[in-house]
Amino acid sequence: xxxxxxxxxxxxxxxxxxxxxxxxxxxxxxxxxxxxxxxxxxxxxxxxxxxxxxxxxxxxxxxxxxxxxxxxxxxxxxxxxxxxxxxxxxxxxxxxxxxxxxxxxxxxxxxxxxxxxxxxxxxxxxxxxxxxxxxxxxxxxxxxxxxxxxxxxxxxxxxxxxxxxxxxxxxxxxxxxxxxxxxxxxxxxxxxxxxxxxxxxxxxxxxxxxxxxxxxxxxxxxxxxxxxxxxxxxxxxxxx
Amino acid sequence: xxxxxxxxxxxxxxxxxxxxxxxxxxxxxxxxxxxxxxxxxxxxxxxxxxxxxxxxxxxxxxxxxxxxxxxxxxxxxxxxxxxxxxxxxxxxxxxxxxxxxxxxxxxxxxxxxxxxxxxxxxxxxxxxxxxxxxxxxxxxxxxxxxxxxxxxxxxxxxxxxxxxxxxxxxxxxxxxxxxxxxxxxxxxxxxxxxxxxxxxxxxxxxxxxxxxxxxxxxxxxxxxxxxxxxxxxxxxxxxx
DNA sequence: CGTTGCGTTGAATAAGGTCAAATAGAGTGG
DNA sequence: CCACTCTATTTGACCTTATTCAACGCAACG
Numbered sequence: 209x210x211x212x213x214x215x216x217x218x219x220x221x222x223x224x225x226x227x228x229x230x231x232x233x234x235x236x237x238x239x240x241x242x243x244x245x246x247x248x249x250x251x252x253x254x255x256x257x258x259x260x261x262x263x264x265x266x267x268x269x270x271x272x273x274x275x276x277x278x279x280x281x282x283x284x285x286x287x288x289x290x291x292x293x294x295x296x297x298x299x300x301x302x303x304x305x306x307x308x309x310x311x312x313x314x315x316x317x318x319x320x321x322x323x324x325x326x327x328x329x330x331x332x333x334x335x336x337x338x339x340x341x342x343x344x345x346x347x348x349x350x351x352x353x354x355x356x357x358x359x360x361x362x363x364x365x366x367x368x369x370x371x372x373x374x375x376x377x378x379x380x381x382x383x384x385x386x387x388x389x390x391x392x393x394x395x396x397x398x399x400x401x402x403x404x405x406x407x408x409x410x411x412x413x414x415x416x417x418x419x420x421x422x423x424x425x426x427x428x429x430x431x432x433x434x435x436x437x438x439x440x441x442x443x444x445x446x447x448x
Numbered sequence: 449x450x451x452x453x454x455x456x457x458x459x460x461x462x463x464x465x466x467x468x469x470x471x472x473x474x475x476x477x478x479x480x481x482x483x484x485x486x487x488x489x490x491x492x493x494x495x496x497x498x499x500x501x502x503x504x505x506x507x508x509x510x511x512x513x514x515x516x517x518x519x520x521x522x523x524x525x526x527x528x529x530x531x532x533x534x535x536x537x538x539x540x541x542x543x544x545x546x547x548x549x550x551x552x553x554x555x556x557x558x559x560x561x562x563x564x565x566x567x568x569x570x571x572x573x574x575x576x577x578x579x580x581x582x583x584x585x586x587x588x589x590x591x592x593x594x595x596x597x598x599x600x601x602x603x604x605x606x607x608x609x610x611x612x613x614x615x616x617x618x619x620x621x622x623x624x625x626x627x628x629x630x631x632x633x634x635x636x637x638x639x640x641x642x643x644x645x646x647x648x649x650x651x652x653x654x655x656x657x658x659x660x661x662x663x664x665x666x667x668x669x670x671x672x673x674x675x676x677x678x679x680x681x682x683x684x685x686x687x688x
Numbered sequence: 689c690g691t692t693g694c695g696t697t698g699a700a701t702a703a704g705g706t707c708a709a710a711t712a713g714a715g716t717g718g
Numbered sequence: 719c720c721a722c723t724c725t726a727t728t729t730g731a732c733c734t735t736a737t738t739c740a741a742c743g744c745a746a747c748g
Contacts, residue, residue: 275590278679283598285590297590299583306590325576336565342582343539349589350515350525350537350546356596357640358523361736392695400597405736407696423695423745439518601704632727642705647728663713663727 243318247271253295253308253316260298262320263338266290269314270389272398273297273306282307284398286348287390291379293341299324311389356400359441364399365409366437369419373428384431388424483558487511493535493548493556500538502560503578506530509554510629512638513537513546522547524638526588527630531619533581539564551629596640599681604639605649606677609659613668624671628664 244267247253253264256276270289274282285306288294298304302321324338355367377383388395396406413419418434420427428434436442484507487493493504496516510529514522525546528534538544542561564578595607617623628635636646653659658674660667668674676682 273590275594277594277598281598283594285593296583297587299579300587301580305587325579326572332566339539339565339582340541342579342586343536346582346585346589347537347540347545349586349593350513352593353525353589353596353640354515354517354523356593357637358517358521397597400593402737403695404697404738408736411696643727644706644729645704648704651728 243320245316245318247310247314247316249310249312249314251310253310254298254304255307256305258298258304260295260302260304260321262318262322263293263295263299263324264308265293265317265319267315267317269316270311271308271314272311272390272394273308274397275306282397284390284394286345286352287311287398289375289379289389292375293338296342296345311394359438361399361401361405362409362412363438363441364401365406365413366418366434368395368399369426369428370431370434370438373431383428385425385427388426483560485556485558487550487554487556489550489552489554491550493550494538494544495547496545498538498544500535500542500544500561502558502562503533503535503539503564504548505533505557505559507555507557509556510551511548511554512551512630512634513548514637515546522637524630524634526585526592527551527638529615529619529629533578536582536585551634599678601639601641601645602649602652603678603681604641605646605653606658606674608635608639609666609668610671610674610678613671623668625665625667628666 247269253271254261266288268290270287271294272284272288273286273294275285276282286294288308294308295304297306299321319334319338323334351371355364359367372386372388373383376386390398392403392406396403399406401409410419410421413434414421416433418428418430418437420429487509493511494501506528508530510527511534512524512528513526513534515525516522526534528548534548535544537546539561559574559578563574591607591611595604599607612626612628613623616626630638632643632646636643639646641649650659650661653674654661656673658668658670658677660669
């Protein structure tokens with residue numbers, strides 16, 4: 209393991225900051241023991257079954273979590289991007305229940321379990337931030353459940369694109385134009401669809417003039433109608 | 449609001465205890481400020497949009513959370529039973545994002561946000577317990593996403609029944625025989641299916657000899673094959 | 689070039705949804 | 719206790735949607 213210890217985390221990349229205009233994930237005081245690590249594309253941060261050592265904050269890059277369906281195949285549950293934090297699933301009983309894989313060459317910090325767990329050894333800032341991130345993850349998964357449960361395929365894809373757009377904007381990037389870091393297969397798994405259906409739906413959204421898709425490059429042309437599609441479930445009908 | 453203040457929480461009901469054989473949700477020391485409240489069937493603990501005041505531990509009864517799909521209809525995301533804790537979704541920005549409704553006459557404790565958030569004002573026991581519950585909720589929602597994403601209807605129902613069985617057992621009840629607290633409609637919403645499909649699948653599982661269902665009363669006859677159904681997705685084929 | 693991994697396209701199929709009607713309980717008042 | 723009502727649940731016929739399975743296209747790369 210190529211862990212390094214850093215005295216400061218102030219070197220984190222420019223336009224990437226945490227969503228809440230707050231303290232940052234590491235408190236202000238003692239950053240001595242925060243560890244820093246590079247992960248190259250396709251490599252795992254941890255696997256399901258691994259011991260929980262701490263949670264991870266993404267400095268650059270992006271990741272996905274997959275959960276084994278016990279019948280062999282893995283399903284993608286979440287994506288995480290720079291500035292976000294993952295690994296909370298291991299706190300239940302010191303064992304990770306999902307695997308986390310890098311979608312591209314990335315850099316992360318680990319916040320050791322001792323600092324996560326022991327209220328005395330941590331700054332109030334860190335404590336509050338972690339609770340916020342966990343809460344956010346719970347909210348997001350509730351939303352995803354609604355999506356998977358009651359929406360049809362185009363609406364699922366539209367929801368995903370809008371969520372991505374929001375997160376991109378929060379990170380200081382354009383909300384209208386971005387590059388998908390994941391493959392069609394990973395996306396399909398995440399949305400609970402097949403690759404074919406995802407592809408066909410990209411086509412359909414393009415035909416309707418809502419998006420412009422070239423391979424992994426996506427441009428959102430009509431956020432208005434994209435949102436309407438999510439809410440009403442209606443297709444090409446103009447819902448202004 | 450019919451809140452009452454109790455000096456002790458030792459009066460909690462007999463065979464209901466927290467899953468981890470641990471300290472209990474309130475630490476050991478200062479229980480002075482833990483508040484106790486009755487909620488009758490159909491009433492809400494809080495609605496989406498309400499201010500976050502704290503998290504809630506269930507003393508008796510059961511609850512469900514619903515999330516609005518912005519197109520009017522609500523979808524059931526989770527069920528909670530005695531001994532479990534809910535309300536973490538509000539910690540993100542002091543606003544609840546889902547509503548929680550009592551499935552039967554129930555009793556809950558509130559743990560105020562001040563005690564949840566401020567690491568200095570709380571016992572280490574409470575702190576660790578809350579993190580555990582949040583972690584558990586994250587794990588559970590990942591499982592649910594897998595279920596909603598990649599399983600077909602019978603497998604979803606089977607998964608739900610097995611999860612329920614596990615939770616019943618954890619609370620000291622029979623894992624093979626229990627009463628569903630929720631309506632078919634609520635269950636269908638939770639599983640991302642229609643009431644008709646849920647009903648038909650109960651029939652199918654009964655025809656296959658896996659369960660015995662009479663209205664809300666459920667008996668699991670063959671956990672073995674029920675699990676196999678989840679894992680393989682195979683139907684009536686004997687998969688021993 | 690040929691190969692390999694991804695992504696797209698098309699036709700057939702099956703799973704689940706939709707709609708409408710029948711049935712069964714639970715609650716109410718006589 | 720019985721009729722009546724209201725709601726929840728079940729059943730059946732039909733239809734929409736997404737999957738399945740197969741073939742094809744297209745870059746990237748040796």
